[in-house]
Amino acid sequence: MTKISLVRTDNRTEGTRKAIDLLKINPVKGKAVVLKPNFNTADPAPGSTHNDTLRSLILTLQKMGAKGITLAERSGPGDTTRGIMDKKGIFVMAKELGFDIVNLQEMDKNGWVLVKPKDSHWKDGFLFPRVYREAESVALTCCLKTHQFGGHFSLSLKCAVGMVPPGLRDPSGYQYMSELHSSKFQRQMIAEINTAYSPDLIVLDGVEAFVDGGPHKGTRVNANVMLAGTDRVAIDAVGVAVLRLLGTTPEVSQGKIFEQDQIKRAAELGLGVNSADQIELVTGNKESEEYAAKVREILGKG
Helix, strand or coil, rough: CCEEEECCCHHHHHHHHHHHHHHCCCCCCCCCCEEEECCCCCCCCCCCCCCHHHHHHHHHHHHHHEEEEEEECCEEEEECHHHHHHHHHHHHHHHHHEEEEEEHHHHHHHHHEEECCCCCCCCCCCCEEEHHHHCCCCCCEEEEEECCCCCCCECCHHHHHHHHHCCCCCCCCCHHHHHHHCCCCCCHHHHHHHHHCCEEEEEEEEEEEEEEEEEECCCEEEEEEEEECCCCHHHHHHHHHHHHHHCCCHHHHHHHHCCCCHHHHHHHCCCCCCHHEEEECCCCCCCHHHHHHHHHHHHHHH
């Protein structure tokens, strides 16, 4: 069993804190934490991580006793990572709150390690940041949205795509994103990236959601939910259930949740639970529990 907390709220600051508190765990105390947001663009949430969510998560991690926090990210396509962080005010926030930033797009070759998962759909593996491979603890925050470019949905598993370089500034210059997006196994390959690391804490911001389109723009709805947990498969299964509850695309709506390609492949790889009955939704009030009951019903159908 794995616990996923569910908080009904339109307040990201309180929702982030409450969702983490409900888990009753502390995987970051005394550890240096590497934090992965969703900054593929600077578009408003859920196009990218909301600054209120990011701020609340960082302050909560500090209160939990993290000895240091490093935000590491690679953005794109479009603007540079530095440009997107600048637009979002992340450098200013870093000075204010006292966390470090690693721009994966600006790292040299020594910052990467080649990962070759067994029986992978990747042609020859993929490069992955050492900062995540060698982290004492990893925290991840993602959004609630569909993905119109082949991923079908972009939740916690999809967030790992921003850890792979689109093409390094070196003689090889291999275009990993071109390989990913041109493959009929794109969703399986997304899951396979996740074998390279394991997060200790995940917060999904579903205050607003894209029920179609995505990842940067789409039909926006107020979902008013925050999730937290440690299991990427479980988080994504619950996230898909919420999208179905809201009304979403045929690709996300059809079939059993654990037959969705990203989720199925991740479960096969042992990255998390392999069925809905292994997920325990925990809540802190009546409103959240009533919403969780609806989510459980959808999860129970597969």
